[in-house]
Amino acid sequence: MNLVKDYSQFGEQYMLLDVFDKIKFKHLKSVEFGAGNGYALSNTRHFIEQWDFTGVLWDIDPKSKEVNLEKVMPSNINELFEKYELIGGCDLMSMDIDGNDYWVWKELKYNPRVVIVEFNRFLPKGMLLTIPYDKNHRFDETIYYGASWDALLELGQSKGYTLVKNNNTNMIFVLNEEMDDELVPKNKLDYEIKQDWGTDKLNRKWYNIKEGTNICLK
Numbered sequence: 001m002n003l004v005k006d007y008s009q010f011g012e013q014y015m016l017l018d019v020f021d022k023i024k025f026k027h028l029k030s031v032e033f034g035a036g037n038g039y040a041l042s043n044t045r046h047f048i049e050q051w052d053f054t055g056v057l058w059d060i061d062p063k064s065k066e067v068n069l070e071k072v073m074p075s076n077i078n079e080l081f082e083k084y085e086l087i088g089g090c091d092l093m094s095m096d097i098d099g100n101d102y103w104v105w106k107e108l109k110y111n112p113r114v115v116i117v118e119f120n121r122f123l124p125k126g127m128l129l130t131i132p133y134d135k136n137h138r139f140d141e142t143i144y145y146g147a148s149w150d151a152l153l154e155l156g157q158s159k160g161y162t163l164v165k166n167n168n169t170n171m172i173f174v175l176n177e178e179m180d181d182e183l184v185p186k187n188k189l190d191y192e193i194k195q196d197w198g199t200d201k202l203n204r205k206w207y208n209i210k211e212g213t214n215i216c217l218k
Contacts, residue, residue, distance in 0.1 A: 007045040012116060015165045015172055016043065016092065019114055022180040026113065027089035031056040031081075033072045033104075034096035037063035043094040043116050043170075053091070056084045060097075072097060073135060074107035081110050092116070096170075098139035102130040102147035102209075106155060115161060115173040122195050123148035124217075128209040144200040149191060151209050168192055 006013050028051065030044040035057035039045055048055035058070040058080070070080060081087050093112035095101050101117055122143040123129050130147035131137060139145050147155075152171055153163055161173035164183045168191050174183060205214040 005046070007039060007042040009041040010167050010169055012043050012167065012170050012172075013046050015167070016114065016116065017046075019164060019172060019174060019183060020091070022182050023113065023174065023178050025051065025091055027091050028052060029054045029056070029086060029090045030092040030094070031058070031084070031086055031090060031112070032094040032096075033058040033070070034094075034098065035059045035062075035067045038066040039064070043096075044092060047092060056086060072104055074100065074103045074133065077104050077108050078110065081108070086110065086112075089113075098145045099131060099137040100133055100135075102151055102155060103133045105152075105159075111160065111175055113175050113178045115156070116170050117152055117173075118146060118170050119149045119152050119191075120146040121149075121168055121191055121193060122197070123193075123206075125193070126150060128154060129206045129215075130209065132205065132207040132214055142198040142200045143195060144202075144204050145197075154209070163189060165189070166191060168194065 030047055030053045032044040036059060038057045044055050047053040057067040058072055059067045060071045062069050087110055090112040092114045095117040127148055128151040130151050156163060156173045160176045162176055162179055163171055164174050164185060165172040166189050203216055203218055205216055208215050
């Protein structure tokens, strides 16, 4: 597979191409929410331009006419998949809404073959944490967003996915029934904890998925 331009943030496009080199394309469909203008920092643009994917793009604040105005929530995610004709099969789903990502994926009853999702690299390892569901949440450039590595890992596994690749921003999952032996990680996947956004001066609570309680980290 030849690359023309890397639209992704930190080389995720290369990682995804390696995955599809193993499992191939089936549906030539992708969906990306948190799509911005549909080009910058996009995990699906290359597939739309170079592989003729039908690319569905959603954002609460679209930056171009190619991106559909949609507020993606747990309560409407399945309706959106139906509205945009993704239920017959989707090769790639990219999630980056800097907030309720965990809750949206949890409620999705359809299974894209490959899922790439941003995790919160500030959160401590070994803890299953996410922000409590808040329909009005908007990213405020602090560390208060999304879900921890372990929370998304457990969720992905519970939905029948295997984590096959990651960088320090995104995790890439492949549906178990689509897995190829060459995609099984040879070493344990890991990440570096970084606090590269502002501190949460409001000290808002996190939802501990394991305990079913809200907690403060300080």
